[in-house]
Amino acid sequence: MTLETPPTVATAAALAELLALAEGREFSRLRALLAEMHPSDIADLVASVPSAEQRLEILRILPDDIASETLAEMEEDEDRAELFTALDSRRGLALLQELADDDAADLLGELEPGDRDRILAALPTEEAGEIRDLLRYGDETAGGLMTTALVSVSDGASAGQAIAEIRKQGREVEDFYTVFVVDERDRLQGTVPLDDLIRADPEDPVESLVEPAIATVYPDTDQEEVGRVMGRYNLVSVPVVNEEGSLLGRITFDDVIDVIEAETTEDILKLAGVSDEEELKAGWLESVRARLPWLVLNLATAGVAASVILQFENVIQEVTFLAFLMPVIAALGGNTGTQALAVTIRRIAVGDGLFAGQFRVVGKEVLVGLLNGFVLGVIFALFAFLREGDPRIGVIVLLAMWANIIVAGFAGAMVPTVLNRLGVDPAVASSVFVHTLTDLVGFVMVLSLAAALLF
C-alpha cells in the first residue's frame, strides 16, 4: 500500500491494513501513514480498533491538532468520552483547547459530570465560560449545534477596515465563509458575503454592502428545522440570534449535513418500529430495550386484529381454504399501506412545498388503491376460483382484496397527514395503526363475506 499522495477517499482495504498495523503494534510505520490521512478517516480507524489500550496508543502518536480533530470526528456511540478520559489530563486539556468551542462542548457534554467540572475548572476562564454557555443548550437545538467562533464587523466600518478586521479575527476562526454585520449593540444587521467584500472598493462603507440575513434561528430552534431552513435557502451558514436580535453564534453547512443524516436515520428507524434511542452502533442489549416495547405493542395489535378469526372458527372449519386466503390478503394490504405511508411521510419530511402534507394526497392514494386493488384482486380471485372450483370463492377474494387495498391506501396517506397536523411525528405511530387496520379489514372481509355467501 502506498499513501504517498493523500488518499482522496480512504478505502476499506487501506483502513483494514492500518488496523493490522495497530494490532501488530507497529506504531512507527502507523504514525507515518496516519500523518497523511484525514481526521475523519483516522476517527474511523480508531473506532474500529477493539482494544482500548491500542486506541489510546494511536491517539498518543498523533500530533495535537490531528488528535483533537480525530476526537471531534468520532461519534458519541464510539466511546470517545471513555477514550478522552483515559488520556493523561495535560494531553486532554491540550486537545480540548485545539477544538472549536462547539466540538469541545459536545465532547465535554458526554463526560461524567464530575470529570466535566474538573476539566472546565482547569481551562482558561474565558474558554470555560464559552463552553459552559454552549452546554446549557439542548443537544438537538440550534444552540447545541452553533459555534460562537465567527467573524463580525461593525456596520459603521468601511470595506477596507472590514477586511483588516477580518484578517485579525480570521486568524482565530476557521472556515468562516460569511462575515456578519452588527450594530454597536451587537444586534445582527445582516451579512456581507466575503466575495462581495473582496470585490468592493476599499472605501465603500460596509453599510452599503449589507444584505439582510435570509434566515436567522433562535438557540432553541429544533435542529431539524435548522436543517430545513439551510437546505431550503442554500445557506452555507446561518446566524443564531436571541430575542433582542443579538448575534450569539452561527451554524455551518457541515453540521447540517450531519443533522440531515441523523434525522433521516431516525425517520427510517421509526418507520420500521425502532425507537430513536437506538443508535446504529448500539450493543445488543440496548437494541433489545429499543425494540422490544414496540414489538410487544405489535403483538397486542396483531392479536386483537386476528381475534376476529376466533369469532368465525366454525366458518374456517367448513372452509379451511380461508386460512390460506386471510394472511395473503392481509399481507398485501400491509404492503400497500407501507407504500402509501412511505411516500406520504417522505413528502412531509422533505417539506418540499409548504403545501405538502395536504389532504389531496389522500384522494390520490385512494385512486391508486382502486386500480391496484382491482388488479391484485382479479389475479388472486382467478387463482382461488381455479383451485377451489367455486365462483363464490372468487367473488370473496376479489371483494376482500380490493377493499383492503383501498383502505390501505386511504389509511397510509390519511394517518400520517392527520398526525402531522396534530403536531405528532408521523413516522413514529403511523405504521402500527395502518397495519392493524389492514389486518383487521383483511380478516373481517374474508370471513364475513364467506359467512354470507357460502352458508
Add this chain to the structure above:
Amino acid sequence: MTLETPPTVATAAALAELLALAEGREFSRLRALLAEMHPSDIADLVASVPSAEQRLEILRILPDDIASETLAEMEEDEDRAELFTALDSRRGLALLQELADDDAADLLGELEPGDRDRILAALPTEEAGEIRDLLRYGDETAGGLMTTALVSVSDGASAGQAIAEIRKQGREVEDFYTVFVVDERDRLQGTVPLDDLIRADPEDPVESLVEPAIATVYPDTDQEEVGRVMGRYNLVSVPVVNEEGSLLGRITFDDVIDVIEAETTEDILKLAGVSDEEELKAGWLESVRARLPWLVLNLATAGVAASVILQFENVIQEVTFLAFLMPVIAALGGNTGTQALAVTIRRIAVGDGLFAGQFRVVGKEVLVGLLNGFVLGVIFALFAFLREGDPRIGVIVLLAMWANIIVAGFAGAMVPTVLNRLGVDPAVASSVFVHTLTDLVGFVMVLSLAAALLF
C-alpha cells in the same frame, strides 16, 4: 399580513394568502409581496397554483433575476419545463442567461429535444457550448451536478495578484467559497481557502498557501458518492477533474444537501417497495405503474409462503385456533425483520465507518432475536395456553414465535449485508426476501409443531 421585513422563513399561512391573491388575479398587490420573498418560496407558490395561465402570469410579473431563480428552485415534477416553454421565447432566453450553467443545463435537459436545440441555437456560442458539455453527463453523476463557473488562480501568482484576479473573476461567479489553484496546463494543484488568502501577506506566493485538495471527483462519479465524500470531509465544495487531473468544474454543498435528500427519499421508498421511478409528486397513474409490479411480486411470494397452509388443511380443520396463531406469529416475524433490515440498511447507507456492513452485525441481530423472541413467545404462549387450556398449544406458540423472531433478525441483517457485498443496492430487494421467509417460517413452525404434538 405584513411582509415589511423579509420573512426569515415563509409560513404556509403566508403562502396560502399569496395563492389567494394569484387566484383573485390581484397581480399588483401580489407583485409587491413577491418582491420581498426568497425564490425558493416563490417556487413553492408557483408550483401550488393549479392554473397554467396563472403560473405564467406570476412568472411574468417577476423581474428576470428572481424569475430565473424561481425556475431553478422548481422541481422537474412540478412541470417547470412546460412553464418555461410557455414563456415567450425572448423572455425565456433572458431568464436562461441569468441562470448558472448547471441550472440552465438541468432546465434544458427537461425540454423536448426540438425545443432544446432551438434554444441552444439562439444562445451565444460560448454559453451554448458550456451547456452542451454539461448536458452530456448523466443526471445523477458529478458531471450532472457540477457548475463550470469557478474561481481559479495560477500557482505562479502572488497572494495580491490572486486577490486581484479573484475580484475580476468573482464578478461572474456567485458563492465561490474556495479558490482553486491550477498549473499552466490547467491541472488542479489544490485550493487556497479564501480566508487564508485574505489573511496572507499580499507578497506571499500562492504556491506557499496551496493546500492539497482533500477530495476530487470525476465527472462520472455517482452523485451518492459525491454526497458521501463531501459529508465525510465537511467540504463546502469539491473539484471535478478529468483523468489528466484538469479542473472541469466544482460541486457546492447546496447541491449535495439536495442529493442527500433525494437519495434518502429513494432509500425509504425502495425499502417500502416503491420503485425509484416514482417521484413524490407523481400523478396517480404513474404511482400505479411504480408500485403495482412490486405488489404483484409480493402477491406471488406471499401466496407461495401461505401455500404451506394448504398442505395442512386437515390440521386446521381439527384445531381452527391455528388459523388465529399463524398470522400473528408471521406478522411479528415480519416486524422484527423490518427492524433489523432498517438498522442494517441505514448502517450501510450512512457508510459510517468504512467498516460498516460487516458480518458481525448479523451476530448481534441473532442475539437480539434470541431475547426478544423469547419474551414475545412467552407472552403469546401464556395467552394461548390460558385460552385453549392445552399446554401443548403453549409449547407450539413459544417455539414457533421464538424461532421466527431469531430467523427474522438473522435474515434482516444478513440479506442486505450480502446484497451490498455483491454490489446490489440492499434497499431494493431485501424486504421481499425477508418477509417471505418470516411468513414461511411462521406458518411451517406452527403447522408442523401442531401436526407433531397434537395428533
